[in-house]
């Protein structure tokens with residue numbers, strides 16, 4: 001029988017030191033929602049778990065008009081969904097958190113762990129495929145990527161990431177000797193890979209400390225929609241976040257991001273360009289949505305996602321203006 005050591009770290013420095021001392025056998029735990037699954041699925045087999053839950057510095061939601069929003073890594077999805085400042089100023093993020101997983105999971109799942117979770121691809125999660133270290137049956141990937149999918153059809157599992165990217169979020173990490181760095185979330189998330197221990201730019205011996213979002217202007221409108229097969233909790237067919245800055249009734253700047261359609265959430269620059277300088281109505285929103293799906297490369301089993309994505313983009317643009 002293998003043994004497992006459990007340590008309640010009291011500070012970020014202590015957690016970093018423990019992770020640095022044994023980068024392969026030691027693993028951090030936040031809410032434990034994905035970690036427990038990964039252990040059960042035989043994807044990770046830690047000998048030591050560093051529990052982050054007692055580190056006060058990783059907690060807290062702070063908002064300031066001048067600097068924006070700071071989310072401690074241990075902020076739960078339920079806290080994000082229920083926070084009044086976030087609901088008022090970053091509604092697409094609040095909606096994304098509110099629609100992730102189930103109420104029980106949202107109460108435990110943290111934003112740090114959510115961004116660091118591994119993909120939900122059947123072939124990745126099923127131990128029968130671990131030996132192959134690759135996606136067997138790529139063409140069967142009915143929930144997989146419809147863009148940028150020549151190397152992998154796995155998609156990043158985080159749905160809050162879609163909204164965070166649309167708000168221009170950055171991730172902050174701490175490493176050895178107090179070394180801290182900030183990384184744009186767009187650079188932090190990496191395409192999922194069977195052969196890497198994680199799908200982010202986090203190093204083995206680093207702790208994610210917080211996520212920051214820039215301040216939001218008064219003329220910002222935003223919306224988020226997660227499209228699922230069923231109304232009860234489910235992983236998305238796609239999700240879309242739209243953040244628009246308006247001036248004199250026209251779109252001055254647009255950020256549109258879609259998740260679950262590419263290995264990492266995809267910025268829809270063609271849709272953004274189609275909106276800038278224009279007043280939004282049904283036909284402008286439809287044109288922008290059409291622009292996004294041009295060039296999609298679905299597999300045999302997931303071409304159904306293309307028209308769904310187009311519809312969700314159009315509706316989410318209109319919802320942002322409602």
Ligand SMILES: Cc1cc2nc3c(=O)[nH]c(=O)nc-3n(C[C@H](O)[C@H](O)[C@H](O)COP(=O)(O)OP(=O)(O)OC[C@H]3O[C@@H](n4cnc5c(N)ncnc54)[C@H](O)[C@@H]3O)c2cc1C
Pocket residue numbers: 027028029030031032033034035036052073099100101102105108109110111112113114115116117157158159160206207208209233234235236
């Ligand atoms: C039924 C079901 C439905 C779900 N639906 C959704 C959904 O719709 N959308 C969605 O986004 N997610 C969904 N999830 C996934 C769930 O949201 C994640 O498992 C959860 O957010 C992970 O957060 P955690 O705090 O529990 O992370 P943990 O499981 O504790 O950690 C995850 C990983 O991150 C590492 N880690 C955690 N925090 C830190 C840190 N601060 N520094 C360094 N490393 C760290 C851990 O070592 C581990 O590798 C679903 C899960 C289930 C079971």
